[in-house]
Amino acid sequence: QQPVQSPQAVILREGEDAVINCSSSKALYSVHWYRQKHGEAPVFLMILLKGGEQKGHEKISASFNEKKQQSSLYLTASQLSYSGTYFCGTGAGNNRKLIWGLGTSLAVNP
Amino acid sequence: DAGITQSPRHKVTETGTPVTLRCHQTENHRYMYWYRQDPGHGLRLIHYSYGVKDTDKGEVSDGYSVSRSKTEDFLLTLESATSSQTSVYFCAIRPDRGSGNTIYFGEGSWLTVV
Incomplete structure (x- = not known):
């Protein structure tokens, strides 16, 4: 079952914060976050594994609540370069295939 | 750089013609994937492979x-291209060693069927 991302779109001013959520109806083993800029391939940001581990990448961090089957991506003090579409991909157990959310479009304006 | 090269990067073809997209990797990873990406549908898995001559279907394998x-x-073939197959196609690999099942994408192939 496809994970649900919210919100669908966010518009920020440079320096503002944002949270992007990814929720699944299935028990999760891993959550993967990617960012895609227009006309380019998705780029891996971070992976969170079962256990509520929190990760960070530059000023972007994420959490994974396995009980709620939800992950949240936190973007703090946003920069223009953060603009793009953020996707979560969820994995269950040893499944070789990720299931993808539809993405959250993030625009950071000066 | 995940060492993935897709070709062609852009192609326009006519309905009914066969098309082959190629994905080349330099790291000898076992797992390779073909996705298509369309507005409103996100990334959808077409086929994947877990070794030489070992392949399996994804969620949208019909016509491929x-x-x-x-x-x-890892070659993806559209036997007889249709307009509904106009899309961006991404190849991806999953490193044999590493955490979870993280995958890395190639640059993409933009296909237009007219």
């Missing part, structure tokens, strides 16, 4: 076939 005769190459 794949072949993997060498570890480094």
